[in-house]
Amino acid sequence: MNTAPPETTLEGLIRSRPRFRLETCSGAVLGSEVLGSLTYVGGLSRLAGKSVLIGAKSQLAAARAMIELDGFAARLVICPPDFSPERLASVIEQARVDAIVCEDSRMVFGSARPLFVIESAGTREERIESPRLRTQWLLPTSGTTGPPKLVAHSLNSLLGAIKGASNGPSPVWTTFYDIRRYGGLQIFLRACVAGATLALSDAEESLDGHIARCLRLGVTHISGTPSHWRRLLMNPNHVLLEPEYVRLSGEIADRAILSALREAYPKARVVHAYASTEGGVGFEVTDGMEGFPASLLDVEGEIELRLRDGSLHIRSPRTATSYVGRDDLQLRDKEGFVDTGDMLERIGERCFFKGRRTGVINVGGLKVHPEEVEQVINAYEKVRMSRVGARRNPIIGDIIAAEIVLREETATTEDEDALKHDILEFCRARLPRHMVPVTMRFVPALDVLASGKLARRHA
Amino acid sequence: MSIRLTIISQIENIAAEQSKKIAPLDDSLLLSQSGLDSLCFAILVARLEDILGTDPFTASDEVYFPTTLGEFVELYEHCPA
Numbered sequence: 001m002n003t004a005p006p007e008t009t010l011e012g013l014i015r016s017r018p019r020f021r022l023e024t025c026s027g028a029v030l031g032s033e034v035l036g037s038l039t040y041v042g043g044l045s046r047l048a049g050k051s052v053l054i055g056a057k058s059q060l061a062a063a064r065a066m067i068e069l070d071g072f073a074a075r076l077v078i079c080p081p082d083f084s085p086e087r088l089a090s091v092i093e094q095a096r097v098d099a100i101v102c103e104d105s106r107m108v109f110g111s112a113r114p115l116f117v118i119e120s121a122g123t124r125e126e127r128i129e130s131p132r133l134r135t136q137w138l139l140p141t142s143g144t145t146g147p148p149k150l151v152a153h154s155l156n157s158l159l160g161a162i163k164g165a166s167n168g169p170s171p172v173w174t175t176f177y178d179i180r181r182y183g184g185l186q187i188f189l190r191a192c193v194a195g196a197t198l199a200l201s202d203a204e205e206s207l208d209g210h211i212a213r214c215l216r217l218g219v220t221h222i223s224g225t226p227s228h229w230r231r232l233l234m235n236p237n238h239v240l241l242e243p244e245y246v247r248l249s250g251e252i253a254d255r256a257i258l259s260a261l262r263e264a265y266p267k268a269r270v271v272h273a274y275a276s277t278e279g280g281v282g283f284e285v286t287d288g289m290e291g292f293p294a295s296l297l298d299v300e301g302e303i304e305l306r307l308r309d310g311s312l313h314i315r316s317p318r319t320a321t322s323y324v325g326r327d328d329l330q331l332r333d334k335e336g337f338v339d340t341g342d343m344l345e346r347i348g349e350r351c352f353f354k355g356r357r358t359g360v361i362n363v364g365g366l367k368v369h370p371e372e373v374e375q376v377i378n379a380y381e382k383v384r385m386s387r388v389g390a391r392r393n394p395i396i397g398d399i400i401a402a403e404i405v406l407r408e409e410t411a412t413t414e415d416e417d418a419l420k421h422d423i424l425e426f427c428r429a430r431l432p433r434h435m436v437p438v439t440m441r442f443v444p445a446l447d448v449l450a451s452g453k454l455a456r457r458h459a
Numbered sequence: 460m461s462i463r464l465t466i467i468s469q470i471e472n473i474a475a476e477q478s479k480k481i482a483p484l485d486d487s488l489l490l491s492q493s494g495l496d497s498l499c500f501a502i503l504v505a506r507l508e509d510i511l512g513t514d515p516f517t518a519s520d521e522v523y524f525p526t527t528l529g530e531f532v533e534l535y536e537h538c539p540a
Contacts, residue, residue: 364497394516395501424476433477438502439509 009071009132010155010192017195019170022188024060025205025213028120038122040064041101044072047116049133051075051095055088055102055109059179059200061118063188065101070135070155077138077150078180081203082450085110087140090147094325095138138324139182141277142451151278151320151331158185160318161273161281162193171245174199174214176224176232177452182277183250187223196221203450211237219243225250225452226257230385233260234408242267249273251453252353252371255290256378262288278331279340280318290375291352306337311357312344313337343369359456361389363434364396370456373437376430377402380423382410387446387454391439402437405446416442462511462535469506473499486529493528513538 014020022030041047041064052073056062062078069076077095079088089110091097100109101116137158140148173191177184179200191198199217201210211232214222222243224232229248232238246261246268253272261270274282274292282303285292297305303316315337323329332338343354355369362368370388377386384407390398404423406414420440427436447455460468467484474481474495481494495503508514515538516524525531 364501391505392517393501393505394514395504396497399501399505428476434498438505 008155009135010067010189011070014067014192014195017192019195019197020192021197022060022063022191023197023199023213023217024058025200025202025209028060030060030063038124039068040119040122041068042117042119042123044068044116047073047099047101049074050098051077052116053077053079053088053092053095053097053100053109053113054180055079055100055107055115056118057081057103057107059202061103061120062180065118069101070137071132073135074133075136075138078185079140079148080178080180080450083140083148087148091140091150094148094150096325136324139185139277139320142181142453149326149329150324152322152324153280153320157280157318157320158189159193160316161186161275161284162190164193166194170194170196171221172197172199172217172219173221173223174201174210174217174219175222176201176228177250178203178450181451182275183223183225183452186249186275186281207232207235208237211235211240215240221245221247223247223249225448226253227251227385227448227454228452229257229261230405231448233264234384234405236408238264241265244268246270247273249275250451252355252375253285253290254371254375254378256375256383258288258290274312274342276340276342278320279314279338280316280320282312282314282316282318282340289350291350294346294349294351297346297351304337307344307346307351308339310343310345310354312340312342314340361398361400363398363400366432366434368400368435370400373400373402373427373431373435376427377404377423377437380426382407382414382419383423384408385446385454387456388437389456393438399438400435401439401441403441403443403446405443463532465510466503466507466532466535469503469510470495473502473506477502484528486527486532488528490526490528490531507535511535 050073052069054062054065054076056065077091077097079091092111097113099114099116101118103118105115105117134154137153138150140150171194173187173196175184175187179185179188199213199219220243226248243265246265258270270288271284271286273284283296297307306313319338320331322331341357343357344351345354355371359370360367361370373388374386377383384405386402386404388400388402391401393399449455477499479494482488482492504514515534518538525534
């Protein structure tokens with residue numbers, strides 16, 4: 001752990017940004033005017049130098065705790081709100097958590113630790129200035145099977161991709177992510193650095209409610225996964241929004257979703273970012289096309305990208321430094337590269353994401369990334385989104401099965417068999433035969449996980 | 460449609476989709492010489508499962524793999540749906 005004092009803390013950052021504001025769907029607000037003068041975490045002084053799990057239910061309380069504890073606690077452990085007691089217990093052990101901060105002293109976290117309450121109204125309790133610490137930020141990686149794996153970041157590694165405030169009017173952000181996930185945390189930190197307003201999403205709020213709130217606040221910048229965006233485009237009220245900036249991350253941004261967003265928001269800059277909890281923010285693609293320029297590979301500099309055995313490797317100050325609580329796992333190789341497990345194909349001067357190494361389907365010995373097939377199906381004009389998976393087959397192990405959500409306007413009017421036939425023909429013209437779906441089913445919707453990613457069996 | 464006719468028409472569909480030239484479909488035809496490859500058979504088995512609601516290859520622990528078209532049809536005819 002780096003013991004030098006930090007250049008800044010989150011609170012220090014926000015204090016110099018008077019227009020920073022967080023807004024929730026219930027109308028609660030956190031603004032920079034109260035920070036520094038009020039304390040929300042009860043018994044804060046006893047958390048100096050401790051390993052603290054942020055167990056808040058609400059994002060606002062979690063944000064308050066992050067702001068007060070960065071530079072004060074030795075470790076901040078940040079888990080998504082949907083973590084089960086078993087997963088939390090594993091996190092508490094691995095991160096050697098000393099205390100938990102949450103809204104209610106009766107909450108249960110799988111493994112008993114002293115609870116400290118984040119109050120909804122601040123008190124003018126005397127703030128105890130402690131030596132500023134370089135707080136470690138621990139986040140679980142986004143895999144969904146097995147015990148959670150924690151990686152260590154610092155405020156600096158998390159802020160690495162964020163530019164300072166610009167002189168123009170400050171943006172009004174919203175994100176479909178929860179700020180306790182890497183993608184949402186990035187937007188929260190952007191709002192802190194830019195002194196911006198951030199409208200927090202809420203799992204309890206309808207999409208219509210969220211859209212109405214965005215209109216009221218004059219949202220200019222929106223971030224989410226491609227699955228979040230598809231869900232928005234399936235809501236007729238998406239036409240009311242007029243974002244200047246549209247950001248996608250967390251999943252592959254395929255040609256279909258990029259062109260649908262360009263069509264829906266012709267005045268917006270559509271940017272897709274490559275980022276992961278382990279690898280940090282790698283790069284942003286601003287040319288509106290899928291994939292990224294191959295010229296980004298093999299360049300020396302702050303962010304170094306390599307293609308090894310088909311997988312993207314990253315070395316940069318924005319990656320996490322290590323796994324925590326798992327001595328058997330190594331995050332960085334000897335040269336400091338993180339293997340992202342995201343498989344790439346280079347075609348000429350462009351690189352394209354094929355999918356996750358772990359999600360591969362084996363069709364008679366030939367490997368198929370479900371995402372590659374989905375990208376082709378999604379490119380068919382009447383398709384909104386799709387999910388490709390394996391179906392067991394006694395002849396060749398696995399075959400490809402597809403579930404498809406049609407665009408709203410075509411969903412009810414088409415002859416299903418004719419449409420299936422057309423989509424299959426479209427796939428056959430573009431994919432090797434073993435990758436063409438063998439079975440195809442139209443479904444009204446596909447599950448999107450709380451992480452904003454499409455629910456996959458092998459995620 | 461009978462099981463036999465369902466199987467024959469599916470084989471013809473798949474051969475057309477996969478641009479395979481197939482031999483005349485009589486009972487003595489060796490599957491290995493039918494013109495269909497293993498992916499075609501995989502598709503056939505999956506389609507038949509969807510249509511007939513049965514997959515004789517996984518329905519029982521003891522499966523013999525048919526070698527002729529006649530045996531293949533028989534396997535489906537004797538498999539409880």
